[in-house]
Amino acid sequence: xxxxxxxxxxxxxxxxxxxxxxxxxxxxxxxxxxxxxxxxxxxxxxxxxxxxxxxxxxxxxxxxxxxxxxxxxxxxxxxxxxxxxxxxxxxxxxxxxxxxxxxxxxxxxxxxxxxxxxxxxxxxxxxxxxxxxxxxxxxxxxxxxxxxxxxxxxxxxxxxxxxxxxxxxxxxxxxxxxxxxxxxxxxxxxxxxxxxxxxxxxxxxxxxxxxxxxxxxxxxxxxxxxxxxxxxxxxxxxxxxxxxxxxxxxxxxxxxxxxxxxxxxxxxxxxxxxxxxxxxxxxxxxxxxxxxxxxxxxxxxxxxxxxxxxxxxxxx
Numbered sequence: 452x453x454x455x456x457x458x459x460x461x462x463x464x465x466x467x468x469x470x471x472x473x474x475x476x477x478x479x480x481x482x483x484x485x486x487x488x489x490x491x492x493x494x495x496x497x498x499x500x501x502x503x504x505x506x507x508x509x510x511x512x513x514x515x516x517x518x519x520x521x522x523x524x525x526x527x528x529x530x531x532x533x534x535x536x537x538x539x540x541x542x543x544x545x546x547x548x549x550x551x552x553x554x555x556x557x558x559x560x561x562x563x564x565x566x567x568x569x570x571x572x573x574x575x576x577x578x579x580x581x582x583x584x585x586x587x588x589x590x591x592x593x594x595x596x597x598x599x600x601x602x603x604x605x606x607x608x609x610x611x612x613x614x615x616x617x618x619x620x621x622x623x624x625x626x627x628x629x630x631x632x633x634x635x636x637x638x639x640x641x642x643x644x645x646x647x648x649x650x651x652x653x654x655x656x657x658x659x660x661x662x663x664x665x666x667x668x669x670x671x672x673x674x675x676x677x678x679x680x681x682x683x684x685x686x687x688x689x690x691x692x693x694x695x696x697x698x699x700x701x702x703x704x705x706x707x708x709x710x711x712x713x714x715x716x717x718x719x720x721x722x723x724x725x726x727x728x729x730x731x732x733x734x735x736x737x738x739x740x741x742x743x744x745x746x747x748x749x750x751x752x753x754x755x756x757x758x759x760x761x762x763x764x765x766x767x
Contacts (some may be wrong), residue, residue, distance in 0.1 A: 452501055454685060460605050474743050476651040476755065477736045490655035494543025494581035497643065497707060498591060498713045499717035500523040500665040500683065519717045520683040521708070537689070540588035543656070544580035550625040553579055553758050556598035556639030566642055567729060568660070572644040578637050581661050583624045587617055588679070589671045592664055593640065594633040601636060603668030614674065639663050641724025644710070649734035657731070662724055664717035685712040702753045703732070718765075 479485045499519040523537050535608035549572050560571035567574050586592045586605070595601040613631075616622035628635060640661045665671070666694035673681040686708040693705050700708075714720040734747045745755040 464489065468672060473651060473736075473745070476653070477738075477743065479731075481692070481738075487650035487654060488655045490657040492544040492580070493578060493658040494577050494658040494661065495537050495539045495658060496542060496581050496585045496640070496661045496663050496673065497711065498589065498663055498665050499711075499720060501716050503570065516714055518685055518687070518748060519711070519720065520664070520685050521711060523587070523682055523684060523689065524673065525680040525682075530684060534752050536701055537702070538589075538701070538704055540585045541581065541658070541662075542584040542588070544576050545583070545620065545624070546576075546625040547625065548576040548579035548583065549573075550623060553557045553625040554594075554628045554634035556595070556636050557635040557640075562638065563642075566725070572614045578640060579624055579635060581640060581659065582635055583617060585663070587614060587615075588674055590614065590674045591669050591671055592633075593636050594628060594667065596632055597634050597638055598634065598636070598638075599640070601666040603666070605669055630739065639666070641727075642729055643727050644666075644703070644707055645722055645729050645731045645733050649736070651736060658703065659729075660703065662711075662717075662720050664721060702747055702750065704736075706732075706750060706752075 476485065480487065499521055501519050518627050521539070523539060525537050526535060553575065555575075558566075560575045563574040563578060564571040567577070569577075582593045590605055590610075592602050610640050613622065613627055617624065624635075640663050642659065643662050644660040645658065646660070647657045667766055671681065671683070689698060690705060690708050690712065693700050693708075711720060714723065732747055732749065734745060734753075736746075739756075741758060743757040745753070745757070747753045
């Protein structure tokens with residue numbers, strides 16, 4: 452990225468997602484004519500696997516199995532939020548994810564609450580949301596019949612019927628697990644990061660990012676109605692596609708991708724999760740003369756200076 456101190460704009464080839472309505476919304480927020488939307492709780496999972504090579508979803512090329520690949524999906528261009536951007540399986544937390552009847556294995560809810568800096572009910576809801584959404588959008592289930600087993604195959608008409616019922620909210624995750632005699636394996640997840648959508652966005656999410664290894668015997672598929680493509684790709688290859696402007700991503704996505712690059716295996720990434728900083732990242736905005744300056748504290752890569760037209764909020 453060019454040096455923001457010199458007022459240079461990021462190159463047009465960059466893959467950072469930037470909605471054109473932001474300047475107008477930021478002005479309205481500063482003027483008090485709009486108020487920030489309360490962010491919804493959300494969770495997303497970076498599924499990793501060691502067995503397959505990565506490749507660029509833009510080119511379909513493979514580069515060799517020198518590190519884990521991560522599962523990503525491309526949001527449909529018609530989506531109101533981040534249309535066309537690459538992301539991970541995930542979504543909003545269902546209030547029923549707090550149900551105390553959810554079969555649970557791994558670290559206790561209290562232990563997770565301490566790690567996440569929240570209360571046990573909220574910690575459970577977020578983790579449950581992460582596991583549920585991964586099953587809904589990728590067909591991968593981080594659960595087993597006991598604390599030391601994992602489901603080996605989630606394909607078939609009965610699994611699909613249950614997944615569809617979860618998506619339609621006709622079935623809660625607690626009911627789903629109970630009917631199948633399963634427990635959620637919270638030990639298969641590692642809390643990785645937390646990002647909150649900027650106050651000037653109309654749709655806001657308080658999103659927790661987790662890492663997990665693809666369970667043996669399971670395979671991903673595009674089960675999401677919000678995605679038009681899925682891919683397994685090495686983080687370094689995906690980041691290179693972003694840098695070339697080939698892949699569109701939001702700041703949390705490219706940041707978490709870059710943070711995965713040093714790890715040689717999925718297990719190494721999971722082992723590193725307990726030391727990750729979970730302080731929330733929230734963008735700030737300020738007007739400096741005829742420029743709008745967007746910044747994400749601690750992530751200078753995304754500092755963006757947008758020169759505005761003399762009247763109105765649209766970039767020149």
